Structure formats: C-alpha cells, structure tokens
Amino acid sequence: MSARDEILAGIRRSLGVKGNETIRRQIVQDRLERAPKGVVPARGQVSGEERIALFRTMAESSLATVTEVGTPAEVPQSIALFLRDHNLPATLRMGGDPRLKAMPWSETALEISQGPSEGQDLNAVSHAFGGVAETGTLAMISGPENPSTLNFLPDNHIIVVSAKDIASDYESVWSRVRFAFGKGGMPRTVNWITGPSRSGDIEQTLLLGAHGPRRLHVIVVRE
Template identity: 60%
Template sequence: MSAREEIFASIRRSLNVGPVDAPRRDAVAARLAHAPVGIVPRRGHGEAAERLATFKSEAERVQATIAEAAAAADVPAEIARYLRENNLPATLRFGDDQRLADMPWAATALEIARGPSEGDDLNAVSAAFAAVAETGTLALLSGSDNPTTLNFLPDNHFVVVFAADVVADVESVFARLKAAYGPGALPRTVNFITGPSRSADIEQTLLLGAHGPRRLHIVVVGAG
C-alpha cells in the first residue's frame, strides 16, 4: 500500500466509511443538484438592451472604456483606432480563439502575434465568455483560446464581448459554464475582470496598472 492509500484508509477508518460508499456519494450529488439559490439583486436584470446599458454604465464607472461594433468584422478597425488615437504601438497579441482569428486583421496596419504573452507585449485582445451587467465585469476562461497571461501582462487589454453574452449576474455566468461544459469538465480558471488593474495600498492613492493592465477597452459586438 502506498503512502497515499494509507492516508486515505486512515481517513476512512476515522469516518467509519468504506472505499465505496454509495449512500454518501448520492447524498452529495443530491445536495449539489438541489442547492438553494441565494438572494440575487435585480440591478442587472431586464431585457437585453437594459442589461447591456447597465453593463456599459458599470464598466465605465470603474474606468474601463467601451466601444460598440455592429459586427465582428468591425472589431479590428475599432482596436486600430483606439491604439492610433492613444498614440500606442500598432501591435496586438491574441490566442487561438477562432472568433478572433476569423476577424479581418489584415485590413489594418496592426502587427499580429499569436499565443501566450512572455511579458513583453504592450497590447493584447481576448474574447470574453460572458459579461455581468450588475457589476460591469468580464468573465474570461483560461486555455489556449484566450491565454490567462494576456489578461495580466500587457499594459493595454482589449476584450471582445458579444452582446448576446451579457448576462444579469455572476450566478448566470456559472449556470452558462455548467451548461456549456458539463460536470467535471470546467476550465481550470475563470477570471473575473472589473475595470483595469488598480491598487490604493500606498497612502490610499489610487494607481491604475498596479498588478495588470492600466487600460481596459471593451468592444461590444452586435449591440444594435
């Protein structure tokens, strides 16, 4: 018997259970399936247009900037415009997300790089899994499609979110995750991002970009 098996055997003896305890497993499954729903504020609820308006208002309140694109094909031009008007380098990195790859980046003058960041990228773009109207928050999933390094290392983070993916609250994000991935197959990390990185640890002075991007520009696709 390995050390690991000995430890688990000791735990089972102390709990007076066997290695296969169907009733306990069934009890856990039933509790998870019928977990009570907590109180959810109504602020983010409403029709799609109302949810989107709340999301935009909350995101701007925490120093994110917002732009709208009628279609996914308009996203590269919007990001190029933002970089140009803010006197930023015409470079951009993104992962393997097919929604981003299908956009007409060649129609811009942007220099495109692919894959995770090594820390030397100034600009990156990610595609959000969902957005939370209640708090102006973006939900991004880890993985090769949208590497987590792109969320934290570049100075300027662009996030594309489709209007249909703007939900009322965080609880709705997890419901979508369960529906999309099923039990036991969730992504390793879900990053919730609300505005650019900030800290007021030193003398209570707010500093943007303390632990991540100093700018967060959100492009909402299909808002019309």
C-alpha cells in the first residue's frame, strides 16, 4: 500500500470510519461550500470615516506610518516627500500595476525602475488589493503586474491602498478574492502585511528590519 493510502487508512481506522459514509462526505462538502464565518470581532464593523480612522490607528500601532492623499495623482509627490523626509535616495522600484502606471511620476524627480526585486532596491511601491481595518493589515496579491519580491526585499516599502478597498474584516477580503478568482480559486500568493519586518529573537528585544523592510509606509487614496 502506498504511504498515502496507508495514512488515510490509518486515520479511518483510528476514527472508526470507512471514508465512504455519505453523511460525512456531505458535512465536509457543505462546510467547504458555505465557508461559515465564525466569530467576527465587532471592532472592525464600522464604515466610512470611522473605518479609515480605525485602519489608520491599527496600522500605526503595528509601527507602520500612514498618510492620506485625495486622489491617485497625488501619490508620486507624496512618495517623493516621504523619501526626502527620511533622507532616502529618490529611487523607486515598482511592478506594472495599471493603477500605479497611470500616476504622474514624471512630475517628480523620482528615478523609477520596473520589475521584480533582485535584492538591490532600497525603495519600492506596491498597490494593495485591499486593507483590513480590524488590525491595520494590507492584503497584497501576486500576479504578472505585482511581483511578491517587492513586498520583502526593499528596505523601505510603500503600499498604496484605495480607501474604498479598506474592509472591516478579513472575511470581506476573502469574499472579494472569491469574486475575482472564483470559489476555491486563489492567486498564487496572498500576503497579509501588518507593519514592518521585526524580530524579538535576541533577548526578546523588538528590533525592526529583520529580513524584510525596515520601514512600511502606507498611502491611503481617498478617491
């Protein structure tokens, strides 16, 4: 018997089942289809300004910095300012996300390069799929225009998120993912990011910038 079959047989022996019981199969099928939500904390169940404010508070408590701009057109200036304020070089790596591409980068002195990161980029910008107000978490999805390496290799990671994509809870993000990728479908990678990289492995002292970005800066686009 193959390892697979033997393990499954062992499980069934221990559980005292055969594996072909209709009722068990139905229970499992039903759970997978309905995907019940369980307990969703009330904290995130706010809307409008209140939700954006909660997102901001929670993201900041995870040690990210957050700024708001009115329109997508204001993002490049805002990034240029952020880099200058932190004495960082005016360089920026990004993927081909159409929302980012459409922004007026030429109005700034930023030196833009495109593509995934190979570990040499100091600064990168990505566009989030959404945000979660409950914990100030950003949800990123991978794809041809959104390389995952940009989320981890640069020292300074800037994430742009539309205010309308900031949800109350994780469950709302999953329902949007299902709408985009079909039930049971997933992008190759979904990254939830809550603050900049850190480690407490040396004497339980919190230090930022363990392997991933030392800084996480979030730009919320209101419109």
